[in-house]
Each structure stands twice: as structure tokens, then as C-alpha cells.
Amino acid sequence: QPRVFSGIQPSGGLTLGNYLGALKRFADMQNEGNFETIYCMVDLHAITVWQDPADLKRKTRELCAGFIASGVDPEKSILFNQSQVPEHAQLAWIFNTVARMGWMNRMTQFKDKAGKNRENASLGLFAYPSLMAADILIYHATHVPVGEDQKQHLELTRDIAAKFNHDYGVDFFPMTEPVIEGAATRVMSLRDGSKKMSKSDPSDMSRINLTDDADAIAAKLRKARTDPDALPSEVDGLAERPEARNLVNIYAAFADMTVEQVLADVGGKQFSEFKPMLAELAVAQLSPISAEMSRLMQDQEEIDKILRRGAERAREITEPILAKTYDIVGLVR
Numbered sequence: 001q002p003r004v005f006s007g008i009q010p011s012g013g014l015t016l017g018n019y020l021g022a023l024k025r026f027a028d029m030q031n032e033g034n035f036e037t038i039y040c041m042v043d044l045h046a047i048t049v050w051q052d053p054a055d056l057k058r059k060t061r062e063l064c065a066g067f068i069a070s071g072v073d074p075e076k077s078i079l080f081n082q083s084q085v086p087e088h089a090q091l092a093w094i095f096n097t098v099a100r101m102g103w104m105n106r107m108t109q110f111k112d113k114a115g116k117n118r119e120n121a122s123l124g125l126f127a128y129p130s131l132m133a134a135d136i137l138i139y140h141a142t143h144v145p146v147g148e149d150q151k152q153h154l155e156l157t158r159d160i161a162a163k164f165n166h167d168y169g170v171d172f173f174p175m176t177e178p179v180i181e182g183a184a185t186r187v188m189s190l191r192d193g194s195k196k197m198s199k200s201d202p203s204d205m206s207r208i209n210l211t212d213d214a215d216a217i218a219a220k221l222r223k224a225r226t227d228p229d230a231l232p233s234e235v236d237g238l239a240e241r242p243e244a245r246n247l248v249n250i251y252a253a254f255a256d257m258t259v260e261q262v263l264a265d266v267g268g269k270q271f272s273e274f275k276p277m278l279a280e281l282a283v284a285q286l287s288p289i290s291a292e293m294s295r296l297m298q299d300q301e302e303i304d305k306i307l308r309r310g311a312e313r314a315r316e317i318t319e320p321i322l323a324k325t326y327d328i329v330g331l332v333r
């Protein structure tokens with residue numbers, strides 16, 4: 001059976017980008033029933049940049065609530081946090097010996113996150129894609145739903161799998177397919193149409209958080225940067241208008257429409273008219289999720305139990321795959 005793996009970092013509160021680009025699709029793939037689905041809170045990735053320890057625990061539990069509130073069912077899917085399944089980090093070490101420095105040097109996420117002072121970035125941030133390859137391949141996952149920004153890391157995952165198979169003369173790790181689909185695979189910052197929306201962006205006005213209330217969502221969209229022109233009636237008219245394109249994409253993803261269909265409806269409208277329509281749609285879809293998140297957050301013990309149970313189920317898959325990997329590599333057990 002095809003197997004889906006994907007993860008989200010507990011590095012901040014969930015954004016609209018995480019919801020449309022990842023969580024909503026995680027729930028869809030779970031419900032389609034064609035896949036075994038495995039979803040992870042990747043806490044070991046989050047600490048590649050500084051996280052306050054008490055905050056990290058809170059954000060991990062809140063993220064778990066976010067998964068469930070978005071429709072990921074811990075009975076149907078395996079839902080857990082990465083650090084409770086040690087085989088992820090163990091396989092990552094093996095992959096650190098397979099991946100090449102030159103491959104990592106080309107990763108744009110590292111360049112973006114390390115910023116100007118690269119010498120001062122953590123070694124973990126540099127090796128991030130190797131741990132991500134391990135997250136996926138420790139399950140022999142065949143499909144990975146992600147946003148557009150993770151495409152390069154998934155290509156690297158395939159490179160690592162291919163080099164491992166080649167170096168050891170085996171056909172052990174599969175070539176994983178990225179699944180980057182829908183109208184909102186790259187939701188952009190509301191303040192800057194050239195930057196993706198991120199939970200770790202210092203500006204709260206740049207993003208819509210799943211926990212924002214109706215007033216905050218309306219205010220952020222009202223202030224979202226746009227150009228002064230009316231909306232076009234055809235997709236071509238969005239070229240060179242990244243902010244307009246972004247808001248139309250978000251609308252399309254919420255309404256389950258294509259961009260063409262949205263423009264057929266709203267072409268010719270001014271942003272002053274379109275933005276409140278978008279706000280109404282966003283509030284209608286996000287407020288039940290945020291209400292469910294706060295309800296789930298009341299019972300921290302229940303969340304911890306779900307994570308422990310998910311980790312046990314995950315380890316039934318990861319232990320034999322790590323054992324086989326160690327054997328292939330020649331590690332005596």
C-alpha cells in the first residue's frame with residue numbers, strides 16, 4: 001500500500017500557509033483511503049534554530065491540537081512527535097555520511113534561514129535536509145505532501161536514497177514522490193509578495209495564524225499589501241502582480257475553486273470589495289478549527305497520550321527498517 005509521510009515543525013503557531021499547503025491536504029489524503037498516512041511534529045527540526053524549552057513543549061502540544069482540529073484523526077493516521085521515535089535521528093546519522101557537503105551548500109532554505117551570518121548557524125540547520133530524508137525514508141514512504149518551498153529538500157531525499165542504494169549495491173530505499181498540489185502550495189507573506197508566509201517570520205502582520213480571531217483576520221487582510229488596480233478577469237492578468245495573485249490563490253483554495261473560476265466571479269472588483277469577501281470565507285473556515293484547537297488544549301494529558309501511542313505505532317515500522325539499514329551498512333548488532 002502506498003504510504004504518506006509528512007511533518008510540521010513546532011517552531012511557532014500554525015499559519016494559513018501551513019493549513020492550506022499542508023494540514024488540509026494531510027486530512028484529505030487520510031480520508032481518500034488510498035494511503036497509509038503518517039504525520040509528525042518534527043521537534044528535532046525545530047531546535048535547529050533556538051527554541052525556548054517551555055515554549056517548545058507548549059508549541060508541540062498546540063501543533064498536535066492543530067493537526068487534529070484540521071481533520072487528522074489519530075486513529076486513522078499515525079500522529080506523533082519526532083523525538084519519541086529515535087530511529088529518525090539514527091538514520092539521519094547514516095545519511096550524514098551519504099550526503100555530500102556540496103549538496104547541502106545548494107539548499108536555499110539554509111541560505112534563507114542562516115541569513116548573512118552563516119558561520120554562526122547551527123550545524124543542525126545545515127544538516128536539516130539529511131534528517132528530513134531520514135524522516136521520510138525510515139518509513140519507506142512513497143508520497144510526501146508538502147508546500148512548494150520543500151521541493152528542493154525532496155529532490156535531495158531522492159539523491160540520498162539513490163546514492164545509498166548505489167554505494168551499498170542494494171535496492172532498499174524507494175524514490176519518494178513529492179505531492180505539491182492545489183491552489184495554495186505557496187502562500188505568500190501579506191506584507192511582501194516575494195516572501196513565503198512563515199510561522200517564524202518576526203512580523204505577525206505577515207501571516208494569518210490559525211488561532212487569530214475574526215477581527216484579527218479581517219484587519220490583517222485589510223492591511224495586506226496590494227497594488228492599486230482592480231482584479232483581472234483572466235489568469236494572465238495576475239502576471240507581475242504577486243500580491244494580487246496570492247490573495248486570489250488563497251480564495252481559490254478556501255472555496256475549492258480554480259483560479260480561473262475565482263477570476264470569472266471577482267474580475268473587475270477593487271481590493272476594497274474583494275478583501276472583505278476573502279475575510280468572510282477565511283473566518284468561516286478557520287474559526288471552527290481554532291475553537292477545536294482551544295478545546296483540545298484544555299486536556300494536555302490526553303494530547304501527550306495520543307503522541308505516545310502514535311510513537312509506539314510508528315516504531316513498529318521504524319525499528320525493522322533501521323535494523324536492516326544497520327545490517328546493510330555493516331554495523332555489528
Ligand code: ATP
Nearest residue numbers: 009011017021022146147185186187197198199200
Ligand atoms: P518555519 O518558518 O519555522 O520554517 P513554516 O511556516 O515554514 O515554519 P514548516 O514547519 O517549515 O512551516 O513547514 C510545514 C509544512 O507547511 C511544509 O509542508 C511546508 O511546505 C508547508 N508550508 C510552510 N509555509 C507554507 C506556505 N507559505 N505556503 C504553503 N505551504 C507552506
Ligand code: MG
Nearest residue numbers: 009149198199
Ligand atoms: Mg519552513
